[in-house]
Amino acid sequence: MVSNFASQSVDPTITGYTVRDLRFPTSLDSIGSDPMNTSGENAHGYIVYHTDVPGLEGIGWSFSNGQGNEVLCAGIRCLAPRFVGRKLSSLTSDFAQTHRNFLGGQTRFMSPELASNAILNAVWDMWAKVEGKPLWKLIADFTPEQLVSVIDFRYITDELTPEQALAWLKEKEKTKQERLDLALKNQAVPGYNTSVGWLGLSDAEVEAGLKKAVDEGFKHFKLKVGLGLETDRKRLGMVRKVAGEDAVIMTDVNQLWDIDFAIEYMPKLADLKLWFIEEPTSPDDILGHARIRKALKPHGIGVATGEHVNNRVMFKQLLQAEAIDAVQLDALRLSGINEILSVCLLAAKFGVPVVPHSGGTGMPELCNHISHFDFVAISGKQSILEYTDHCHEYFTDPAAFSSGHFHAPTAPGYSCQITDEAFAKFECPQGSFWQSEKGQLMLNDPWRGCAAEQTSPMK
């Protein structure tokens, strides 16, 4: 339980930090399985910033898919000392400059974004706790000037200047209260279901999951494809049959194809009425995505990407190239809330919905904040957010969902905290699961996740 620091007007000093390596054996239930990732262990490089205020910590984490998480933790340990000894207000009073400085220096050569977001998330978590608000509300309550002030606009001013962003936010502020009311009634962020569509699930498991999801109020579903036309058609047809003609169906192939293959393949599924194909090819190929989108448009199929997009510049170019129908930004790949806010503003300018990538353990907890502040304060338009039903029990403030919608988070902070029980099992390598015989086999297989070479158990 977080104390009410807001009533105390505290300005904590960061006194030190702890970094921990957490790996969840998600592959054993086919969670996250897709054509490129047959067995992944969702993993966190987790940081706690300690402070001189009793009971107050800032918690954040970055994400990886298992092996190599020790590298992520090393990156966090490398960057974390930069904020030790600093008062929170000295970081947040000019947060845009803090963000810019943080990504600078010698570590800039290492592309530090992936590790930087754990640390920046921890600062945002601490700030929200000090203000006594869930993170989404902290941002939704910002004035337009405050919101613009936390963003580093370098590299995007050719498309969006601080002045333009300010004008946009002032316009949206006129109707903000209506959207805030909707958020407080837990009706702001509809979910879409990915759990029904992992590639490693049997047809019977997909069908059972679909029925459950329909009962839970879902109207949007996403399936992994790439199994071949016959199998893809069968599974997508199952969604249509169970969820009905009005259901919105999305597809995801996780970077499997070359561009021409995508252009040839997807029209053969067009009669199933699909909103988009996600990551049809290399996530770095901005012009390739544009070509695919243009070719699929006459067939009524869009293109989405973002979960492997590393920075605001790539999103700017994807939007400029008219390459995407949904901005699938990833909370653990961009460098913290500061950069996420700039991408939300760019998406709003282009009228493309933000549909955060939220399929990994803990992502729904974090992205729920992002979708809420995007709707209330930035885009002003309702979008959808990816929902998975796994691993929520590992969090002290799990994402809640009912009647087809995410609940607006209520606990102060950024919902990053993992329970002691989850640490006891899944901290790597000392957690009880990783010390078990199966855990050791998985941990010691240097090819884990590479289907052609893996020797450790799949289940």
Ligand SMILES: [Mg+2]
């Ligand atoms: Mg995806």
